[in-house]
Amino acid sequence: MQQSASSTVSPAMTTAARVGDYAIIVNPQDNVAVVKREVVAGATLQLADGTTLTVTGTVRPGHRFATQAIPEGALVRQYGQPIGTSRGIAAGEPVTQQNMSNDVPVVRDVPEDLHTPAPEYFPASEIATFQGFRRADGRVGTRNFLLIVPTSMCASHEAQQIAMMAEFELYNRALFPNVDGVVAIPHNKGCGCQDGSNIQIMLRTLANYAAHPNVGGVVLMDLGCEKTNLPVVERYLMQSTGKLTRPVVKIGIQDVGGTTNAVRLGMQAVKEMLPQLNHCQREAVPLSELVLGVKCGGSDGLSGLSANPSLGYASDLLVRSGGTVLITEVPEFCGAEHILAHRAKDAATARDVYAMVDWYKEYAASAGAVLNENPSPGNVAGGLLNITIKSLGAIAKAGSTRVEGVTEYAAPPQGRGLQLMQGPGYDQESTPGLVAAGATVVVFTTGRGTTIGNAIAPVIKLASNDAIFQHMASDIDLSAGSVITGAESIEQVGERVLEHLRRVASGDVQAKAEVHKHREFQIWAERAIAL
Numbered sequence: 001m002q003q004s005a006s007s008t009v010s011p012a013m014t015t016a017a018r019v020g021d022y023a024i025i026v027n028p029q030d031n032v033a034v035v036k037r038e039v040v041a042g043a044t045l046q047l048a049d050g051t052t053l054t055v056t057g058t059v060r061p062g063h064r065f066a067t068q069a070i071p072e073g074a075l076v077r078q079y080g081q082p083i084g085t086s087r088g089i090a091a092g093e094p095v096t097q098q099n100m101s102n103d104v105p106v107v108r109d110v111p112e113d114l115h116t117p118a119p120e121y122f123p124a125s126e127i128a129t130f131q132g133f134r135r136a137d138g139r140v141g142t143r144n145f146l147l148i149v150p151t152s153m154c155a156s157h158e159a160q161q162i163a164m165m166a167e168f169e170l171y172n173r174a175l176f177p178n179v180d181g182v183v184a185i186p187h188n189k190g191c192g193c194q195d196g197s198n199i200q201i202m203l204r205t206l207a208n209y210a211a212h213p214n215v216g217g218v219v220l221m222d223l224g225c226e227k228t229n230l231p232v233v234e235r236y237l238m239q240s241t242g243k244l245t246r247p248v249v250k251i252g253i254q255d256v257g258g259t260t261n262a263v264r265l266g267m268q269a270v271k272e273m274l275p276q277l278n279h280c281q282r283e284a285v286p287l288s289e290l291v292l293g294v295k296c297g298g299s300d301g302l303s304g305l306s307a308n309p310s311l312g313y314a315s316d317l318l319v320r321s322g323g324t325v326l327i328t329e330v331p332e333f334c335g336a337e338h339i340l341a342h343r344a345k346d347a348a349t350a351r352d353v354y355a356m357v358d359w360y361k362e363y364a365a366s367a368g369a370v371l372n373e374n375p376s377p378g379n380v381a382g383g384l385l386n387i388t389i390k391s392l393g394a395i396a397k398a399g400s401t402r403v404e405g406v407t408e409y410a411a412p413p414q415g416r417g418l419q420l421m422q423g424p425g426y427d428q429e430s431t432p433g434l435v436a437a438g439a440t441v442v443v444f445t446t447g448r449g450t451t452i453g454n455a456i457a458p459v460i461k462l463a464s465n466d467a468i469f470q471h472m473a474s475d476i477d478l479s480a481g482s483v484i485t486g487a488e489s490i491e492q493v494g495e496r497v498l499e500h501l502r503r504v505a506s507g508d509v510q511a512k513a514e515v516h517k518h519r520e521f522q523i524w525a526e527r528a529i530a531l
Contacts, residue, residue: 062301062383152190224254288322293439300447301383304393313494335388453518
Protein backbone atom coordinates (compact mmCIF):
# COMPACT_ATOMS: atom_id res chain seq x y z
CA MET A 1 0.00 0.00 0.00
CA GLN A 2 1.63 3.27 -1.13
CA GLN A 3 1.07 6.69 0.35
CA SER A 4 -0.36 9.38 -1.85
CA ALA A 5 1.56 12.65 -2.20
CA SER A 6 -1.09 14.52 -0.23
CA SER A 7 -1.37 14.06 3.55
CA THR A 8 -5.07 15.01 3.59
CA VAL A 9 -7.87 14.10 1.23
CA SER A 10 -10.10 17.08 0.46
CA PRO A 11 -12.96 18.11 -1.84
CA ALA A 12 -10.49 20.10 -3.98
CA MET A 13 -9.08 16.91 -5.47
CA THR A 14 -10.21 16.44 -9.03
CA THR A 15 -10.43 12.64 -8.87
CA ALA A 16 -11.58 10.32 -6.13
CA ALA A 17 -8.73 9.05 -3.98
CA ARG A 18 -8.50 5.37 -3.21
CA VAL A 19 -9.92 4.58 0.20
CA GLY A 20 -6.87 2.46 1.01
CA ASP A 21 -4.59 5.48 0.75
CA TYR A 22 -6.42 7.25 3.57
CA ALA A 23 -8.22 4.62 5.61
CA ILE A 24 -8.08 0.95 6.58
CA ILE A 25 -10.94 -1.53 6.29
CA VAL A 26 -9.68 -4.09 8.79
CA ASN A 27 -11.94 -7.03 7.88
CA PRO A 28 -14.07 -7.71 4.79
CA GLN A 29 -17.15 -7.95 7.07
CA ASP A 30 -16.61 -4.41 8.39
CA ASN A 31 -18.95 -1.55 7.54
CA VAL A 32 -16.55 1.15 8.73
CA ALA A 33 -13.09 2.31 7.70
CA VAL A 34 -10.50 3.62 10.16
CA VAL A 35 -8.79 6.79 8.96
CA LYS A 36 -5.00 6.86 8.97
CA ARG A 37 -4.63 10.32 7.36
CA GLU A 38 -7.14 13.09 7.89
CA VAL A 39 -10.13 13.11 5.56
CA VAL A 40 -11.87 16.47 5.14
CA ALA A 41 -15.65 16.85 4.90
CA GLY A 42 -16.84 16.59 1.30
CA ALA A 43 -13.93 14.45 0.12
CA THR A 44 -14.74 11.60 -2.28
CA LEU A 45 -13.17 8.20 -1.85
CA GLN A 46 -13.20 5.21 -4.16
CA LEU A 47 -13.91 1.83 -2.57
CA ALA A 48 -12.29 -1.43 -3.67
CA ASP A 49 -15.33 -2.37 -5.77
CA GLY A 50 -15.01 0.83 -7.77
CA THR A 51 -17.94 2.67 -6.19
CA THR A 52 -17.39 6.05 -4.57
CA LEU A 53 -18.71 7.70 -1.44
CA THR A 54 -18.50 11.20 -0.07
CA VAL A 55 -17.30 11.62 3.51
CA THR A 56 -19.74 14.04 5.10
CA GLY A 57 -17.60 15.25 8.00
CA THR A 58 -13.90 15.69 8.73
CA VAL A 59 -12.43 12.51 10.23
CA ARG A 60 -9.15 12.56 12.14
CA PRO A 61 -6.66 9.65 12.21
CA GLY A 62 -7.82 6.77 14.41
CA HIS A 63 -11.50 7.64 13.94
CA ARG A 64 -13.83 6.01 11.45
CA PHE A 65 -16.55 6.61 8.86
CA ALA A 66 -19.25 4.32 7.52
CA THR A 67 -18.46 2.63 4.20
CA GLN A 68 -22.16 1.93 3.69
CA ALA A 69 -25.44 2.98 5.23
CA ILE A 70 -25.93 1.36 8.64
CA PRO A 71 -29.64 1.48 9.54
CA GLU A 72 -30.80 2.26 13.04
CA GLY A 73 -30.53 -0.85 15.19
CA ALA A 74 -27.98 -2.54 12.92
CA LEU A 75 -24.56 -3.54 14.26
CA VAL A 76 -21.52 -1.41 13.50
CA ARG A 77 -18.59 -3.70 12.73
CA GLN A 78 -14.79 -3.41 12.92
CA TYR A 79 -12.28 -6.28 13.13
CA GLY A 80 -15.22 -8.35 11.81
CA GLN A 81 -16.83 -7.93 15.25
CA PRO A 82 -19.67 -5.73 16.55
CA ILE A 83 -18.36 -2.51 18.14
CA GLY A 84 -21.74 -0.85 18.75
CA THR A 85 -25.28 -0.37 17.48
CA SER A 86 -26.19 2.24 14.89
CA ARG A 87 -28.59 5.05 15.74
CA GLY A 88 -28.83 5.61 11.99
CA ILE A 89 -25.56 6.23 10.15
CA ALA A 90 -25.40 7.24 6.48
CA ALA A 91 -22.71 6.06 4.07
CA GLY A 92 -19.70 8.34 4.43
CA GLU A 93 -20.82 9.69 7.80
CA PRO A 94 -18.23 9.83 10.61
CA VAL A 95 -18.98 7.36 13.41
CA THR A 96 -19.28 9.12 16.76
CA GLN A 97 -20.57 8.53 20.28
CA GLN A 98 -23.71 10.37 19.19
CA ASN A 99 -24.71 8.13 16.25
CA MET A 100 -23.45 4.81 17.69
CA SER A 101 -24.50 3.35 21.03
CA ASN A 102 -22.24 1.03 23.00
CA ASP A 103 -24.76 -1.83 22.86
CA VAL A 104 -23.19 -5.04 21.52
CA PRO A 105 -24.43 -8.63 21.73
CA VAL A 106 -23.23 -10.56 24.77
CA VAL A 107 -21.52 -13.76 23.63
CA ARG A 108 -20.87 -16.31 26.37
CA ASP A 109 -21.15 -19.72 24.73
CA VAL A 110 -18.58 -22.38 25.61
CA PRO A 111 -18.72 -25.59 23.56
CA GLU A 112 -18.17 -28.48 25.99
CA ASP A 113 -16.04 -30.24 23.38
CA LEU A 114 -13.84 -27.18 22.86
CA HIS A 115 -10.31 -28.22 22.01
CA THR A 116 -8.01 -25.68 20.40
CA PRO A 117 -4.94 -27.23 18.77
CA ALA A 118 -1.56 -26.50 20.30
CA PRO A 119 0.71 -24.08 18.41
CA GLU A 120 3.02 -25.41 15.74
CA TYR A 121 6.34 -25.21 17.59
CA PHE A 122 9.58 -24.51 15.79
CA PRO A 123 12.19 -27.28 15.67
CA ALA A 124 14.85 -26.81 18.36
CA SER A 125 17.45 -26.15 15.69
CA GLU A 126 15.48 -23.12 14.44
CA ILE A 127 14.92 -21.43 17.81
CA ALA A 128 16.97 -18.27 18.27
CA THR A 129 18.99 -17.63 21.42
CA PHE A 130 19.67 -14.71 23.72
CA GLN A 131 22.29 -14.04 26.39
CA GLY A 132 20.65 -14.50 29.79
CA PHE A 133 21.51 -15.08 33.45
CA ARG A 134 20.81 -18.71 34.39
CA ARG A 135 19.77 -18.87 38.07
CA ALA A 136 20.19 -21.73 40.54
CA ASP A 137 16.46 -22.56 40.29
CA GLY A 138 16.79 -23.04 36.52
CA ARG A 139 15.01 -19.85 35.46
CA VAL A 140 16.70 -17.28 33.24
CA GLY A 141 16.88 -13.54 33.81
CA THR A 142 17.48 -10.72 31.37
CA ARG A 143 19.00 -8.42 34.02
CA ASN A 144 21.07 -8.80 37.20
CA PHE A 145 19.89 -6.30 39.82
CA LEU A 146 20.63 -5.94 43.52
CA LEU A 147 17.18 -5.30 44.99
CA ILE A 148 16.24 -3.51 48.22
CA VAL A 149 12.81 -4.74 49.42
CA PRO A 150 10.93 -2.89 52.19
CA THR A 151 8.33 -5.10 53.84
CA SER A 152 6.05 -2.11 54.47
CA MET A 153 5.63 1.60 53.88
CA CYS A 154 7.48 2.08 57.19
CA ALA A 155 10.77 0.90 55.66
CA SER A 156 10.33 2.39 52.19
CA HIS A 157 12.26 5.60 52.87
CA GLU A 158 15.37 3.80 54.06
CA ALA A 159 15.20 1.32 51.18
CA GLN A 160 15.03 4.14 48.64
CA GLN A 161 17.89 6.00 50.33
CA ILE A 162 20.13 2.93 50.19
CA ALA A 163 19.45 2.29 46.51
CA MET A 164 19.95 5.91 45.50
CA MET A 165 23.14 6.41 47.52
CA ALA A 166 24.55 3.05 46.40
CA GLU A 167 24.16 3.89 42.74
CA PHE A 168 25.97 7.21 43.27
CA GLU A 169 28.69 5.99 45.62
CA LEU A 170 29.22 2.23 45.19
CA TYR A 171 27.92 0.95 41.88
CA ASN A 172 30.08 1.48 38.81
CA ARG A 173 29.32 -0.38 35.59
CA ALA A 174 32.99 -0.39 34.67
CA LEU A 175 33.83 -2.17 37.94
CA PHE A 176 30.76 -4.44 37.92
CA PRO A 177 29.97 -5.07 34.22
CA ASN A 178 27.66 -7.99 35.01
CA VAL A 179 25.46 -5.99 37.42
CA ASP A 180 22.66 -3.77 36.10
CA GLY A 181 22.21 -1.56 39.15
CA VAL A 182 20.96 -1.21 42.71
CA VAL A 183 17.21 -0.60 42.91
CA ALA A 184 14.51 -0.37 45.56
CA ILE A 185 10.77 -0.97 45.43
CA PRO A 186 9.30 1.56 47.90
CA HIS A 187 5.51 1.26 48.31
CA ASN A 188 2.60 2.40 50.48
CA LYS A 189 1.31 -0.98 51.66
CA GLY A 190 1.66 -3.13 54.76
CA CYS A 191 2.20 -1.93 58.35
CA GLY A 192 -1.09 -2.23 60.35
CA CYS A 193 -3.02 -3.54 57.31
CA GLN A 194 -6.14 -1.52 58.11
CA ASP A 195 -6.45 0.24 54.73
CA GLY A 196 -8.50 -2.48 53.01
CA SER A 197 -5.51 -3.81 51.10
CA ASN A 198 -5.24 -7.48 50.32
CA ILE A 199 -2.09 -8.32 52.29
CA GLN A 200 -1.68 -11.70 50.60
CA ILE A 201 -1.37 -9.96 47.24
CA MET A 202 1.17 -7.53 48.68
CA LEU A 203 3.24 -10.35 50.17
CA ARG A 204 3.03 -12.34 46.94
CA THR A 205 4.23 -9.37 44.90
CA LEU A 206 7.17 -8.61 47.20
CA ALA A 207 8.15 -12.28 47.44
CA ASN A 208 8.07 -12.78 43.68
CA TYR A 209 10.20 -9.68 43.14
CA ALA A 210 12.76 -10.93 45.67
CA ALA A 211 12.82 -14.34 43.95
CA HIS A 212 12.71 -12.94 40.39
CA PRO A 213 15.30 -14.24 37.89
CA ASN A 214 16.26 -10.62 37.09
CA VAL A 215 17.45 -10.23 40.71
CA GLY A 216 20.87 -11.49 41.85
CA GLY A 217 20.87 -10.31 45.46
CA VAL A 218 18.36 -8.96 48.00
CA VAL A 219 18.33 -6.70 51.04
CA LEU A 220 15.10 -7.21 53.03
CA MET A 221 14.11 -4.38 55.38
CA ASP A 222 11.40 -3.78 57.96
CA LEU A 223 10.72 -1.20 60.66
CA GLY A 224 10.10 -3.97 63.18
CA CYS A 225 6.68 -3.42 64.72
CA GLU A 226 4.52 -3.72 61.61
CA LYS A 227 2.29 -6.72 60.93
CA THR A 228 4.12 -7.28 57.64
CA ASN A 229 7.52 -7.56 59.32
CA LEU A 230 10.54 -9.60 58.28
CA PRO A 231 9.45 -12.92 59.89
CA VAL A 232 6.07 -12.68 58.12
CA VAL A 233 7.65 -11.93 54.73
CA GLU A 234 10.28 -14.64 55.21
CA ARG A 235 7.59 -17.17 56.10
CA TYR A 236 5.62 -16.22 52.98
CA LEU A 237 8.78 -16.50 50.87
CA MET A 238 9.41 -20.01 52.14
CA GLN A 239 5.80 -21.06 51.53
CA SER A 240 5.44 -19.52 48.08
CA THR A 241 8.85 -19.47 46.43
CA GLY A 242 11.08 -21.58 48.67
CA LYS A 243 14.46 -20.56 49.99
CA LEU A 244 16.01 -17.69 48.03
CA THR A 245 18.90 -19.05 46.00
CA ARG A 246 20.84 -15.77 46.08
CA PRO A 247 22.62 -13.57 48.63
CA VAL A 248 20.17 -12.12 51.19
CA VAL A 249 20.75 -9.57 53.98
CA LYS A 250 18.04 -8.62 56.52
CA ILE A 251 17.88 -5.28 58.31
CA GLY A 252 15.43 -4.22 61.01
CA ILE A 253 15.37 -0.45 61.39
CA GLN A 254 14.30 -0.50 65.04
CA ASP A 255 16.72 -3.34 65.83
CA VAL A 256 19.76 -1.42 64.54
CA GLY A 257 18.87 1.90 66.16
CA GLY A 258 17.08 3.85 63.43
CA THR A 259 17.48 5.33 59.99
CA THR A 260 21.16 6.30 60.12
CA ASN A 261 22.35 2.85 61.14
CA ALA A 262 19.91 1.09 58.81
CA VAL A 263 21.17 3.05 55.80
CA ARG A 264 24.80 2.52 56.85
CA LEU A 265 24.29 -1.23 57.20
CA GLY A 266 22.38 -1.34 53.92
CA MET A 267 25.27 0.38 52.14
CA GLN A 268 27.68 -2.07 53.72
CA ALA A 269 25.55 -5.00 52.52
CA VAL A 270 25.45 -3.58 48.99
CA LYS A 271 29.24 -3.08 48.99
CA GLU A 272 29.76 -6.72 49.97
CA MET A 273 27.17 -8.11 47.57
CA LEU A 274 28.15 -6.27 44.39
CA PRO A 275 31.27 -8.42 43.78
CA GLN A 276 29.20 -11.57 44.38
CA LEU A 277 26.60 -10.50 41.82
CA ASN A 278 29.34 -9.62 39.36
CA HIS A 279 30.40 -13.28 39.29
CA CYS A 280 27.16 -14.04 37.39
CA GLN A 281 27.80 -14.43 33.68
CA ARG A 282 25.43 -14.24 30.75
CA GLU A 283 25.19 -17.38 28.66
CA ALA A 284 23.45 -18.37 25.45
CA VAL A 285 19.97 -19.73 26.13
CA PRO A 286 17.03 -20.43 23.78
CA LEU A 287 14.15 -17.96 23.44
CA SER A 288 11.98 -20.57 25.13
CA GLU A 289 13.42 -19.27 28.42
CA LEU A 290 12.01 -15.79 27.83
CA VAL A 291 8.87 -14.62 29.64
CA LEU A 292 7.31 -11.65 27.82
CA GLY A 293 4.76 -9.33 29.38
CA VAL A 294 2.62 -7.42 26.88
CA LYS A 295 1.02 -4.10 27.80
CA CYS A 296 -0.53 -1.02 26.24
CA GLY A 297 -1.18 2.49 27.46
CA GLY A 298 -2.00 5.88 26.00
CA SER A 299 -3.65 3.96 23.14
CA ASP A 300 -5.19 5.51 20.03
CA GLY A 301 -7.40 4.27 17.21
CA LEU A 302 -4.36 3.02 15.30
CA SER A 303 -2.93 0.95 18.16
CA GLY A 304 -5.16 -2.01 17.32
CA LEU A 305 -4.19 -1.80 13.64
CA SER A 306 -0.41 -1.51 13.84
CA ALA A 307 1.44 -1.77 17.17
CA ASN A 308 -0.79 -4.34 18.90
CA PRO A 309 -1.05 -6.86 16.03
CA SER A 310 2.67 -6.44 15.32
CA LEU A 311 3.44 -7.23 18.95
CA GLY A 312 0.93 -10.08 18.66
CA TYR A 313 2.90 -11.55 15.75
CA ALA A 314 6.10 -11.32 17.83
CA SER A 315 4.21 -13.01 20.68
CA ASP A 316 3.21 -15.86 18.36
CA LEU A 317 6.84 -16.33 17.29
CA LEU A 318 7.92 -16.46 20.93
CA VAL A 319 5.21 -18.97 21.88
CA ARG A 320 6.11 -21.12 18.88
CA SER A 321 9.71 -21.00 20.19
CA GLY A 322 8.48 -22.51 23.45
CA GLY A 323 8.43 -19.23 25.38
CA THR A 324 5.79 -17.61 27.59
CA VAL A 325 3.59 -14.56 26.94
CA LEU A 326 1.63 -12.86 29.74
CA ILE A 327 -1.20 -10.43 29.00
CA THR A 328 -3.23 -8.55 31.62
CA GLU A 329 -5.46 -5.43 31.86
CA VAL A 330 -8.66 -7.43 32.25
CA PRO A 331 -10.88 -4.32 31.85
CA GLU A 332 -9.56 -4.30 28.29
CA PHE A 333 -10.79 -7.83 27.65
CA CYS A 334 -14.37 -6.60 28.18
CA GLY A 335 -16.35 -6.88 24.96
CA ALA A 336 -13.72 -9.13 23.42
CA GLU A 337 -13.50 -11.86 26.04
CA HIS A 338 -15.42 -14.29 23.82
CA ILE A 339 -12.55 -14.22 21.32
CA LEU A 340 -10.04 -15.21 24.01
CA ALA A 341 -12.44 -17.81 25.41
CA HIS A 342 -12.93 -19.41 22.00
CA ARG A 343 -9.13 -19.64 21.71
CA ALA A 344 -8.79 -21.42 25.05
CA LYS A 345 -7.23 -24.86 25.03
CA ASP A 346 -10.41 -26.41 26.49
CA ALA A 347 -13.85 -25.58 27.90
CA ALA A 348 -12.61 -25.29 31.50
CA THR A 349 -10.04 -22.68 30.49
CA ALA A 350 -12.68 -20.81 28.47
CA ARG A 351 -14.90 -20.62 31.56
CA ASP A 352 -11.90 -19.31 33.50
CA VAL A 353 -11.56 -16.49 30.96
CA TYR A 354 -15.19 -15.45 31.42
CA ALA A 355 -14.86 -15.77 35.20
CA MET A 356 -11.91 -13.40 35.40
CA VAL A 357 -13.83 -10.75 33.46
CA ASP A 358 -16.94 -11.25 35.59
CA TRP A 359 -14.86 -10.98 38.75
CA TYR A 360 -13.46 -7.67 37.56
CA LYS A 361 -16.91 -6.34 36.72
CA GLU A 362 -18.03 -7.11 40.28
CA TYR A 363 -14.84 -5.61 41.68
CA ALA A 364 -15.37 -2.40 39.68
CA ALA A 365 -19.05 -2.26 40.71
CA SER A 366 -18.06 -2.55 44.38
CA ALA A 367 -16.17 0.73 43.94
CA GLY A 368 -19.10 2.36 42.12
CA ALA A 369 -17.47 2.03 38.70
CA VAL A 370 -18.67 0.50 35.42
CA LEU A 371 -16.17 -1.54 33.43
CA ASN A 372 -17.26 -0.25 30.02
CA GLU A 373 -16.36 3.28 31.07
CA ASN A 374 -12.68 2.31 30.93
CA PRO A 375 -11.58 4.40 27.89
CA SER A 376 -9.86 7.59 29.03
CA PRO A 377 -10.43 11.04 27.46
CA GLY A 378 -7.17 10.53 25.58
CA ASN A 379 -8.38 7.16 24.26
CA VAL A 380 -11.64 8.71 23.02
CA ALA A 381 -9.81 11.63 21.42
CA GLY A 382 -7.63 9.09 19.61
CA GLY A 383 -10.62 7.17 18.24
CA LEU A 384 -11.31 4.54 20.91
CA LEU A 385 -14.95 5.50 21.43
CA ASN A 386 -15.88 2.65 23.74
CA ILE A 387 -14.45 -0.30 25.62
CA THR A 388 -15.33 -2.81 22.89
CA ILE A 389 -13.24 -1.01 20.27
CA LYS A 390 -10.42 -0.64 22.76
CA SER A 391 -10.56 -4.29 23.83
CA LEU A 392 -10.71 -5.73 20.32
CA GLY A 393 -7.53 -3.85 19.49
CA ALA A 394 -5.87 -4.47 22.87
CA ILE A 395 -6.11 -8.26 22.82
CA ALA A 396 -4.24 -8.30 19.50
CA LYS A 397 -1.05 -7.95 21.59
CA ALA A 398 -1.49 -11.58 22.61
CA GLY A 399 -1.28 -12.84 19.05
CA SER A 400 -3.26 -15.81 17.76
CA THR A 401 -2.05 -18.89 19.64
CA ARG A 402 -4.31 -20.69 22.06
CA VAL A 403 -4.88 -19.54 25.65
CA GLU A 404 -3.12 -22.02 27.92
CA GLY A 405 -4.33 -20.74 31.27
CA VAL A 406 -5.41 -17.99 33.63
CA THR A 407 -3.50 -16.78 36.67
CA GLU A 408 -4.01 -14.31 39.50
CA TYR A 409 -2.35 -10.92 39.84
CA ALA A 410 1.42 -11.21 40.45
CA ALA A 411 1.17 -15.04 40.42
CA PRO A 412 3.41 -17.04 38.03
CA PRO A 413 1.34 -19.13 35.60
CA GLN A 414 1.28 -22.90 35.59
CA GLY A 415 3.01 -23.63 32.31
CA ARG A 416 4.26 -21.81 29.24
CA GLY A 417 2.59 -20.40 26.14
CA LEU A 418 -0.03 -17.64 26.19
CA GLN A 419 -1.30 -16.92 29.72
CA LEU A 420 -3.87 -14.37 30.97
CA MET A 421 -3.22 -12.58 34.28
CA GLN A 422 -5.89 -10.90 36.40
CA GLY A 423 -5.11 -7.23 36.85
CA PRO A 424 -6.16 -3.62 36.32
CA GLY A 425 -5.70 -1.33 33.35
CA TYR A 426 -3.56 1.07 35.39
CA ASP A 427 -0.06 0.97 33.92
CA GLN A 428 1.68 1.65 37.25
CA GLU A 429 0.07 -1.43 38.82
CA SER A 430 -0.43 -3.84 35.95
CA THR A 431 3.18 -3.69 34.71
CA PRO A 432 4.62 -4.62 38.16
CA GLY A 433 2.02 -7.41 38.30
CA LEU A 434 3.33 -8.88 35.05
CA VAL A 435 6.89 -8.74 36.36
CA ALA A 436 5.91 -10.34 39.69
CA ALA A 437 4.22 -13.09 37.67
CA GLY A 438 7.56 -13.80 36.02
CA ALA A 439 7.90 -11.47 33.02
CA THR A 440 11.60 -10.84 32.43
CA VAL A 441 10.95 -8.21 29.75
CA VAL A 442 7.87 -6.16 28.79
CA VAL A 443 6.80 -4.67 25.46
CA PHE A 444 4.44 -1.73 25.91
CA THR A 445 2.51 -0.33 22.95
CA THR A 446 1.31 3.28 22.82
CA GLY A 447 -0.39 5.62 20.40
CA ARG A 448 -0.25 8.86 22.37
CA GLY A 449 3.05 8.32 24.19
CA THR A 450 4.10 7.00 27.59
CA THR A 451 7.33 6.90 29.57
CA ILE A 452 6.78 4.20 32.22
CA GLY A 453 9.44 1.63 33.10
CA ASN A 454 9.90 -0.98 35.81
CA ALA A 455 12.19 -1.48 38.79
CA ILE A 456 13.77 -4.75 37.61
CA ALA A 457 12.61 -5.51 34.04
CA PRO A 458 13.24 -3.62 30.79
CA VAL A 459 10.09 -2.06 29.29
CA ILE A 460 10.28 -1.58 25.52
CA LYS A 461 7.92 1.00 23.96
CA LEU A 462 6.33 0.35 20.56
CA ALA A 463 4.51 3.27 18.91
CA SER A 464 1.40 2.82 16.78
CA ASN A 465 2.30 5.76 14.51
CA ASP A 466 5.45 7.47 13.30
CA ALA A 467 4.38 10.93 14.48
CA ILE A 468 4.44 10.07 18.19
CA PHE A 469 7.58 7.97 17.69
CA GLN A 470 9.38 11.01 16.29
CA HIS A 471 7.86 13.41 18.82
CA MET A 472 8.94 11.24 21.81
CA ALA A 473 12.05 9.73 20.28
CA SER A 474 13.94 9.69 23.57
CA ASP A 475 11.23 7.58 25.26
CA ILE A 476 9.91 5.25 22.54
CA ASP A 477 12.07 2.42 21.21
CA LEU A 478 10.29 1.29 18.05
CA SER A 479 7.47 2.30 15.72
CA ALA A 480 4.86 0.21 13.94
CA GLY A 481 3.76 3.26 11.94
CA SER A 482 5.14 1.63 8.80
CA VAL A 483 2.14 -0.74 8.93
CA ILE A 484 -0.13 2.29 8.56
CA THR A 485 1.88 3.83 5.72
CA GLY A 486 2.18 0.47 3.98
CA ALA A 487 5.99 0.42 4.07
CA GLU A 488 6.00 -2.79 6.13
CA SER A 489 3.61 -5.62 6.89
CA ILE A 490 2.47 -6.61 10.36
CA GLU A 491 4.66 -9.70 10.03
CA GLN A 492 7.73 -7.66 9.12
CA VAL A 493 7.28 -5.30 12.07
CA GLY A 494 6.60 -8.28 14.36
CA GLU A 495 9.89 -9.89 13.34
CA ARG A 496 11.66 -6.58 13.93
CA VAL A 497 10.07 -6.31 17.39
CA LEU A 498 11.19 -9.84 18.32
CA GLU A 499 14.75 -9.14 17.21
CA HIS A 500 14.89 -5.93 19.24
CA LEU A 501 13.39 -7.83 22.16
CA ARG A 502 16.13 -10.44 21.83
CA ARG A 503 18.85 -7.76 21.84
CA VAL A 504 17.39 -6.00 24.88
CA ALA A 505 17.04 -9.32 26.71
CA SER A 506 20.69 -10.05 25.95
CA GLY A 507 21.84 -6.71 27.36
CA ASP A 508 23.16 -5.57 23.97
CA VAL A 509 20.98 -2.48 24.18
CA GLN A 510 18.89 -0.84 26.91
CA ALA A 511 15.22 0.02 26.59
CA LYS A 512 14.70 3.80 26.53
CA ALA A 513 12.93 3.62 29.90
CA GLU A 514 16.05 2.03 31.38
CA VAL A 515 18.23 4.81 30.00
CA HIS A 516 16.04 7.33 31.83
CA LYS A 517 16.08 5.25 35.04
CA HIS A 518 12.31 4.73 34.99
CA ARG A 519 11.81 2.24 37.83
CA GLU A 520 8.13 2.50 38.67
CA PHE A 521 6.63 0.10 41.19
CA GLN A 522 3.14 -0.04 42.69
CA ILE A 523 1.05 -2.92 44.03
CA TRP A 524 -2.58 -3.52 43.04
CA ALA A 525 -3.97 -4.60 46.40
CA GLU A 526 -6.63 -2.01 47.04
CA ARG A 527 -9.41 -4.21 48.35
CA ALA A 528 -9.57 -7.28 50.55
CA ILE A 529 -11.25 -9.37 47.86
CA ALA A 530 -9.93 -12.84 47.11
CA LEU A 531 -9.10 -13.30 43.45
